[in-house]
Amino acid sequence: MKLTKLAIAALAGTLAAGPVLADLVFPGLHYRTGAYGPNGIPYADGYVDYFALLNERDGGIGGVMTSVPECETAYNTEKGVECYESTKGMGSLVYQPLSTGITYQLIPKATADGIPILSMGYGRTSAANGKVFSHVFNFPGNYWTGASAVINHILDMNNGDIKGKKISLLYHNSAYGREPIRTLEALAEKHGFKLTLLAVDHPGQEQKSQWLQIRRERPDYVTMWGWGVMNQVALQEAANMRFPMENFIGIWWSGSEQDVLPAGDAAHGYKALALHNTGSDYPLYDDLKKYLYDTGKASGEHAGTVLYSRGLYAGMLAAEAARTAQEISGRKDITSEDMRDGLEALKITQERMAEIGLPNFGPSFEVSCENHGGPMISAVQQWDAKAKKWSLITDFAGADMDVVGRLIDEDSAAYAAENNITERCN
Amino acid sequence: MLYRESGDFKTSYSQDQQTFPIVFDRVGYFILLALALLVVPLIINDYWVNAVILPFLIYSIAAIGLNILTGYCGQVSLGSGGFMAVGAYASYKLMTAFPDMSMVIVILLSGGVTALVGLLFGLPSLRIKGFYLAVATLAAQFFLVWLFNRVPWFYNYSATGMIKAPERTIFGQPITGAEVSPAISYLFCLGFVLFLAWIARNMTRGVNGRKWMAIRDMDIAAEIIGVNPLRTKLTAFAASSFYVGVAGALLFSVYLGSVEVGEAFGVGKSFLILFMIIIGGLGSMFGSFAGAAFMVLMPVLLKNIMVGQFGWAPDLAAHFEFVIVGGLIVLFLILEPHGIAQLWRIAKEKLRLWPFPH
Numbered sequence: 001m002k003l004t005k006l007a008i009a010a011l012a013g014t015l016a017a018g019p020v021l022a023d024l025v026f027p028g029l030h031y032r033t034g035a036y037g038p039n040g041i042p043y044a045d046g047y048v049d050y051f052a053l054l055n056e057r058d059g060g061i062g063g064v065m066t067s068v069p070e071c072e073t074a075y076n077t078e079k080g081v082e083c084y085e086s087t088k089g090m091g092s093l094v095y096q097p098l099s100t101g102i103t104y105q106l107i108p109k110a111t112a113d114g115i116p117i118l119s120m121g122y123g124r125t126s127a128a129n130g131k132v133f134s135h136v137f138n139f140p141g142n143y144w145t146g147a148s149a150v151i152n153h154i155l156d157m158n159n160g161d162i163k164g165k166k167i168s169l170l171y172h173n174s175a176y177g178r179e180p181i182r183t184l185e186a187l188a189e190k191h192g193f194k195l196t197l198l199a200v201d202h203p204g205q206e207q208k209s210q211w212l213q214i215r216r217e218r219p220d221y222v223t224m225w226g227w228g229v230m231n232q233v234a235l236q237e238a239a240n241m242r243f244p245m246e247n248f249i250g251i252w253w254s255g256s257e258q259d260v261l262p263a264g265d266a267a268h269g270y271k272a273l274a275l276h277n278t279g280s281d282y283p284l285y286d287d288l289k290k291y292l293y294d295t296g297k298a299s300g301e302h303a304g305t306v307l308y309s310r311g312l313y314a315g316m317l318a319a320e321a322a323r324t325a326q327e328i329s330g331r332k333d334i335t336s337e338d339m340r341d342g343l344e345a346l347k348i349t350q351e352r353m354a355e356i357g358l359p360n361f362g363p364s365f366e367v368s369c370e371n372h373g374g375p376m377i378s379a380v381q382q383w384d385a386k387a388k389k390w391s392l393i394t395d396f397a398g399a400d401m402d403v404v405g406r407l408i409d410e411d412s413a414a415y416a417a418e419n420n421i422t423e424r425c426n
Numbered sequence: 427m428l429y430r431e432s433g434d435f436k437t438s439y440s441q442d443q444q445t446f447p448i449v450f451d452r453v454g455y456f457i458l459l460a461l462a463l464l465v466v467p468l469i470i471n472d473y474w475v476n477a478v479i480l481p482f483l484i485y486s487i488a489a490i491g492l493n494i495l496t497g498y499c500g501q502v503s504l505g506s507g508g509f510m511a512v513g514a515y516a517s518y519k520l521m522t523a524f525p526d527m528s529m530v531i532v533i534l535l536s537g538g539v540t541a542l543v544g545l546l547f548g549l550p551s552l553r554i555k556g557f558y559l560a561v562a563t564l565a566a567q568f569f570l571v572w573l574f575n576r577v578p579w580f581y582n583y584s585a586t587g588m589i590k591a592p593e594r595t596i597f598g599q600p601i602t603g604a605e606v607s608p609a610i611s612y613l614f615c616l617g618f619v620l621f622l623a624w625i626a627r628n629m630t631r632g633v634n635g636r637k638w639m640a641i642r643d644m645d646i647a648a649e650i651i652g653v654n655p656l657r658t659k660l661t662a663f664a665a666s667s668f669y670v671g672v673a674g675a676l677l678f679s680v681y682l683g684s685v686e687v688g689e690a691f692g693v694g695k696s697f698l699i700l701f702m703i704i705i706g707g708l709g710s711m712f713g714s715f716a717g718a719a720f721m722v723l724m725p726v727l728l729k730n731i732m733v734g735q736f737g738w739a740p741d742l743a744a745h746f747e748f749v750i751v752g753g754l755i756v757l758f759l760i761l762e763p764h765g766i767a768q769l770w771r772i773a774k775e776k777l778r779l780w781p782f783p784h
Binding site for chain 2: 201
């Protein structure tokens, strides 16, 4: 019995997570295991590598070193909560959980704790309304503008008339996949196309019946909100039934090398949205190579892929916000509330991106108190299976804000009413 | 060494039949209770509540529930995840439809709703047994998750299909939502655990429990001695579902705050709870707690040792965690098929006979 008690005491000691001492903490709620691991790994590598580069090359941000304590969430909300609780005491500045489910979970918690969330191109779309969501940011794009961008691209392909066309949405049956439905329904009404919804359950390997339905109904276009293995399986299924790839358009989470490579040449011409440019032809990669890949501090295995680029981009936005926060507060050692102010005052210009070493990598934009959604623009990229390369085929363009703006206002007003939030920024 | 039983005489039946007949156990139990009720709330923080204690308490309730059905009544169920979802969605509908209803009542009513659903899915148990029943309850699992995904009424037509617990207070203190203090949510869940465990313990010792065990041990013999299989199996299903439903409601409203049915209540959860009672010990209250502790705390503990102490990469640690927890499960089942509860029982016997254990 005494032994058991001793064991329990020892157990209790190790159950409490030890604090990590560092100055600027950007916790990485990443996932490198499970069904979503193949997509989580390159993103996590990019995020970690960006901060590692800042430490190695510049000595951190504004002279203060950064650290990215990683915590494995496996894309699971319960583990996400555990990770949030175990890292928030480290002086965490901003959370980027790379999961819509975990983001939903963290929005009220982090807001109460005064820690901002940057859900870059995912999470709750109506968080773009900064008047209601004080601590949540989702620039530079969100699902509803993404849905509208897909439809805009289809409109462009059809000279502006898609009346009577059939468009299917193949979506991950979770909060993430269901986000665009409302927007697509509103757009279907506006443009007169017929929308069919095809849900794919977690983890997404089983899609036979959905593709059978596509084969039967012969939609003109298929758009996909997929993640993890679901993307690969969908591409393979589309290839099997010879669905014309240029009519198959994914969201920005369904368009990376991991998704298209397994289908081989058959994936040629597949399209996906893009939040930023991709590839490794940027000066930043020279530094990454010099300071990290060549010294063995990072593998660089995924360098230049879409999701690695996204991780870099996410790291870059967070680092720029921290820099802005340092300028505003006049302190080097910023708190999470300073970080929130920094995110809200973030200004990304082409000059600044060129300085960083990523010229023309993404759009230039400004965040404001009212608008936490940034420019809400995206481009379309297409996969070239022969060159094994993604390339942008359109410019960064905006969404149908008549529809999306109205939906954002409606949804955030409902959230505000539900939670007794009074609007800010007045 | 620890147990000094000489001079401890029982002079009445009620003394002889109490839950903790040994003085040392009884004293230990009350000390533990006092610690849990009086000391822990003062020292507890956000991390401990949200990462360790709340999941342990909530899964304990679910494990007790499944133990009633599988451990005491012998009906294998793989539908626990689905029944937890019923509890969660019932509490969501009740919370949003009646904003002034007390959370205690909401949770208990959610358990009641789940009990009714459990009754319905318990009906096939009268005709099918063993593996076949497991498959039938698995169907319940898939059906319920599909239902909550499919019918927008259940999630109040929200855009994402997620349900989110609105803020509710108890005695002026928030109990759901973001502003909950760790001590309050801990005490709230602990209250449910103590109350429900107490009821379950006494139910399983009483006439109902004896009927359940009779059906478990040999249903034909039980029928011959006058146990009505219809009523007995259905009461087990109802009681079990009540517990599982309460656990689901607490998991949603107090612990997670927002839930998505496919992820939070998928078939993985059914297996998790089944593993808990198999590891902990079928037909044992202590086993329910031990199993829940093993399955909930072990991954967190391993993670903190490997990542926090040794400084390993989190993904490596996550992979090792699978290996270690899986290995431990197999090891446990080989060394002690009756679970942690049996290990505890043997250890206690030896301690009572110490220094001459045989």
